[in-house]
Amino acid sequence: MTAALREEARARARTAASRGGGWEPAPGPGSQARDLAFQSLATLALVLGAWYLAWRWTSSLNPDALGFSVAVAAAETLAYVGSVLFFLSIWRVADPAPAAPPRTVNDIVAEPLPEDRPIEVDVFVTTYDEPVELVRLSVRDAKRVRYPHPLAVTIHVLDDGRRPAMAAMAAEEGVRYLTRRTNAGFKAGNLRNGLERSRGDLVVVCDADTRLLPGFLADTLGYFRDPSVAWVQTPQRFADVDPGMRLPEWLASRARLGRAGRAIGRAAERVLGPVAVGADPLGTDPRAFYDVVQRSRNWCNAAFCCGAGSIHRREAIMDAAVRRFAHEVRSRVEPFASKVKDPALRAELSRALSSQAARHLELMPYAFHVSEDIYTSVLLHGDGTRRWRSVYHPRALTRMLSPQDTLAWSIQRFKYASGTLDIALRRNPLRLPGLSAWQRVMYGATMYAYLAPLWTIPLMLAPLAFFFGGVTPIRAYGPAFWAHLFPFVVASRLALWAGTWGVPMWRSEQYHLAGFWLNLRALVHVLAGRPLRFNVTPKLRASRRALGVAVPHAVLLAAMAAGVLVGALRLGRAPAGEVNAFVANVFWTFHNGSCLLPLVLAAWIPRRRAGGSGA
C-alpha cells in the first residue's frame, strides 16, 4: 500500500469523524396509520398483480413465439413472487420499547449471581490489513463510550495481520492486543479467538473502521434486561457517502430556476419526502436496508446480525455454538450407531465414535461461513429450546466507511450474494424447527432476493428481442394489456412509497437491477460448488478504475440504445398495432437503462479525493 493511499485513508477517516454523530436524521417513528396505509396499498397491489398475471397466462401468450412468451411470463411471475415476499417482509414496523440501562449483571441474567458485580463488556475490533491509524481511530472512539453506571469495558484489537505496528498502537492506547498463529476461519475464526480469550457478559463486534458513538452502550444495554435477548443490531451508517444536494437547492442553483425552482422543490418534497439529487453515486447507502428491511423485521424477532455495530450476549453465542457442535457430532455418529441392534453395545459404540468425531469438528461460536452473521442469526432464532430474541435498535450508534469504489463494492456484494445463496441452497435454514412462520417469511425473502437474475435478466432482454427480432411476449399490446398492467404498476409504486416513507429507495432499486451480473456470477459460483471467497472488503480506494465490473452493463446499455433506434426505424413500415408494442418496450428499456446507468458512471468516473466537495 502506498503512502498516498494511507494518507487518504487517514484524511477520509478525519472527515468522517468531524461530521459527528448528528449528521444523519433518525428515521421517523413508525405508526399504525402508516402500517395500515401500506398494508392496504400492498394488498391492493398484490391482488391487481395476481389479476395481471392470470390474464398474462390465460389470455396474452403469443402463439407465434410461444417459448419466448412463456419464458417472459415465467420471469414476470418470479418477479411477482419477489414483490409478495418483499411486501410481506416490510409488513409492519414496531420499534423496541426502550429500557433503562441496567446497573449490574444481575439486571440482565435470568438467574442472579450470588455476588453481584458491574456488567463486563468486551469490544472486539477485528482487523486484517487495514492501516494502523484507521484502527486507532476506532479504538479511541471505543474508549470514549460512556455509561451511567460502573461498567468494566475491555477493548481488544483482534489482528489477523500479526503486525508489530498494530501491537504497538494497542499498547499506546492501553487496549488489549490479540493475534493468533493462523488465519483459519478468517473473520469468524478471529472472533472465536477473541471470545476464547475474554470473559465479558456482552460482546461488541466492530470492523476495523467501525466508530462507536459515546452512547452506544447506554442505548443498547437496556434491551438485555430481557434475559432472552441474544443480540442487538444497530443500523450501519457510512460517514463518507456523498449526501447529494436537496431538490429545492438543486432546482434553484444547478437547474438555474431560482426562487421558482426552490418553491417547486419544496412542494415536491412535501409530497415525496426529502429528495437528494446526485446522492450516493455507488448505491452504498445502507439506509434502505436498515431503516426499511431490518426495522420491519424487529416485530417478529427476525432482525439479523450484520457483522458490525452489533452487541451480543456471550451466553447466547456460546449456547448456539455448543448445541450446534453436539448436533454435528451426533449427525456423524448416528449413521453408524443406528445399525447396531443391542442398546448397550450401541451406547458403547456411539460414545467411542463421538470422541473420534469431536476431534475432527470445530466448535465455532461464529459459523464458519462467508455470511457468518446471517447464518449465526438464523441458527439462534431457530433454536427452539432457548427461544433467543434479537432486537433491532432503529437509531445509528456507529459510523463506518463505505466501500470506496465499484471494485470494492462488487467484492462486498459478491460476498453477500454467494454466502447467502450457499446457505439457501446447501443448508436451507428454513427447515430449522424453532423458526416461526413470520421468521421463515423474513429469511425466505432475503434468500429469494438473491435469485433475482433469474427474472431480471429475461425481463431486460425481452425488449431487445422485440427491437431486433420483432418478437413480442404478448399477443397484442392493446387496451387490455394496459388495463391489466397499469393499475398493478401504479398500486405497487404507491405501496412501495408508503412502505418506505422517508427513506431513499431509488438507488437500491437501481442496484437491484444493476446487480444482475454479480448475482448471476454468484449463483453460478455456488451451483458449481466452487469454494467461497473470504476476501476482506477493501476500505481503501483501489488506485485504478474498476471498469471491468461494469462491462456487461455498458454492453447492455449500448444494445438498448441501438435497439430503440432500430425499433424506431422499423416503426415507419410497421402495422398500427406495433406502435403500442414499441411504446411499451421503450418504456421498460428506459426504466432498465436508468437502473444500469449509475453503475456504469460510477465505474467510469474515478472517485473524488477524500474530503472533496461531497463532504
Add this chain to the structure above:
Amino acid sequence: MLHVRFEERRGALVVTPLAPRLDAAVAPELRDAVCPSVAGRRLVVVSLAHVRSADASGLAALVAIQQAMAPGGELRIANAGPRVQALLSATRLDELFPADREPAEGAP
C-alpha cells in the same frame, strides 16, 4: 485465580476445578490450566464436585479439553450436580461426555 487439582487414578487423569461456577469468567483459565496437561491422554475425568452451576462457555472449555486429548480419547464427567446435569442434557453434550461411574474420589 482459578485453582485446579490434578490426580492420577488407574491410568486416568482426574481434573477437579475448585470453582463454584464453570462459566465465562473461568473458562479461559480452565482451558489454559488443563489443556497442556491432557495432551496424549486417553481418559480424563473432570470432577465437578465443587461446581454448582455452569454456562455454555464452561461447556465449550470442556470441549476444548477433549480436543486437546489423544485422538479418540474419552472425557468423562464425575459428580455433576443437578443443574450442570440439566445443562449437559439440554445441549446434548452428555452424549459426548459420559458420566463417570467410579467412586467419587474427586469429591471434597
